[in-house]
Amino acid sequence: MGFNFKELQEVDPAIYEVLKNELNRQRNVIELIASENIVSPAVLQAMGSWLTNKYSEGYPNKRYYGGNEHVDVSEQLAIDRAKQLFNAEHANVQAHAGSQANLAAYMSVMKPGDTILGMSLPHGGHLTHGHPVNFSGRLFNFVHYGVDKENEVIDIEEVRKLALEHKPKVILAGASAYPRKIDFEAFRQIADEVNAYLMVDMAHIAGLIAAKLHPDPTPVSDVITTTTHKTLRGPRGALILSKQEDRFDKDGKKNLAQKVDFNVFPGMQGGPLEHVIAAKAVAFKEAMQPEFVKYQEQVIKNAKVLCDSLKDYGFRIISGGTDNHLILIDITSKGLTGKDAETALDNAMICTNKNMIPFDQRSPFNPSGIRLGTPAVTSRGMKESEMKQIAEWINKIIADVKNTELQQKIKQEVEELCKGFPVYKGVELE
Ligand SMILES: Cc1ncc(COP(=O)(O)O)c(C=O)c1O
Known part of the structure; x- marks a missing residue:
């Protein structure tokens, strides 16, 4: 892989050191944070490029400054590929x-x-779905639905009931920590019953949707948002897809696609990050390849094996299983809190995050759950047998959570396993 950090090393040894240490960390950790992934060298190269120098306020062929003829090409490619990948009218x-x-x-x-x-x-x-500290909760009147207390799956009847009661202008489907398939058509039906827009935030599952391994929100939603850096395996950033037409404002001055563009720029941002947009274009191209579908299939297989193995060790899994890339565990079933579990696993270089679980009685700072995901380990090439090994380590650590010697021993075993699944092979920072 062609990366040379000599200039950085000379100009700023402190930041060079951070890059070196973080690369070593990524190489030696079992990364189970469900929202993280490992981008390809091609994505990294586009992102780490001189496209960052360009100011491009506006959109391709409609810019405020000159000299945009080349970034117009990359941004248009990103737009066209996003539309093709998700079969969307506008991106x-x-x-x-x-x-x-x-x-x-x-x-x-x-x-x-x-x-x-x-x-x-x-x-x-x-957080952006209406938390009181976030702009979303401060600007809009959010009403919330949840999962059923028994089966921990979205309670679609509750969604209908709340929609009929509150008559929302928008119904939002999508989640950060939901391990099951989302039935977007059912949401559409409810939106139609109450004359609401349907918005989908597919940030976590965009890669699965691109690979057609999860129900597709595009035909039924008005607007879709996603990050590009989770299962989609692109650069840190986002994408908005929409219909052309605004179903409730057919004769308005702007159609829905124009409203989306206007609300991004000039509504919310100034100059776009053209280096990141070029990297998004690369990631979308990668997501159209047959290998990407195989990758996403393996992400799901790995999540299932990890989940089943943990279940066999007596962990209580929220909703009893997973259909996607993530697993939510009620760690209080092992007499621990999310924070205790996260810290103990971290000591052995198994990286997870503490997470609230449905009907959690504990605080967000020390909740009852941990969330695990398989996108990053799958990008490294790990498969079912590694998932079984990881589950065994997790079980041992959780069963004896104060045993730091055991954590150190497992840390060494983790390092050994990681050596077989290199990250950014050929990049050597001394
Ligand atoms: C469902 C969902 N929406 C939005 C976001 C926000 O993305 P970002 O962290 O890029 O602002 C996340 C990130 O975790 C997410 O999971």
Whole structure:
């Protein structure tokens, strides 16, 4: 892989040291954070390029500054590929991150103060789905649905009931910590019953959707947001897809696609990150290849094996299993809290995150669960047998959580396993 960091080493040894240490960490860790992944060298090269120098306020062929003839090509490629990949009518590739994409999408279908029905945070939703500290909860009137207490699957009847009661302008489907398939058609039906827009935030599952391994939100939703850096395995950033037409404003000055563009720029951002947009274009191209489908199939297989193995060790799995890339565990079933479990696993270089579980009685700072995901380990080439090994390590650590000697021993075993699955082979920082 062609990366040379000599200049960085000379100019800024402190930052060079961070890059070196972080590369070593990524090489030696079992990365189970469900929202992380490992981008390809091609994505890294586009992102780490001189395209960062260009100011490109506006859109391809409609820019405020000159000299955009080349980044117009990369941004148009990103737009066209995103539309092709998800079969969408319109794509905006400029949002800097998932949170900005959500703000721009909200502003395209609502005014501040309007009501929106989204998934509750402890039940799997995201900070930008109406948390009181976030812009979403401060600008809009969020009403929340959750999962059923018994089966821990989205309670679609509750969604209908709340929709009929609150008459939201928008219904939002999508989550950060939900291990099951989402039935977007059922959400569409409810949106139709109450004359609401349907917005989908597919940040976590975009890669699975691109590979056609999860129900497709595109035919039924008005606007879709996603990060590009999770299962989709692109650079840190976001994407908004939409229909051309605004179903409730057919004769308006702007159609829905134009509203989305307007709400990204000039509505929310100035200059786009053209180096990141070029990297998004590369990632979308990679996502159209047959190997990407195989990769996503393996992500799901790995999640299932990891989940089943943990179940066999007596862990309580939220909703009893997984259909996607992530697993949510009620760690109180082992007499621990999420924070205890996260710290103990971290000591052995198994990286997870503490997470709220549905109907959690504990605080978000020390919740009852941990969340595990398989996108990053699968990108390294790990398969079912490695998942069984990882489950065995997790079980041993959790069963004897204060045993730091055991954690150190497993850390060495983790390092050995990781050697067989190199990250950015050929990049050597001394
Ligand atoms: C469902 C969902 N939406 C939005 C976001 C926000 O993305 P970002 O962190 O890029 O702002 C996330 C990130 O975790 C997410 O899971």
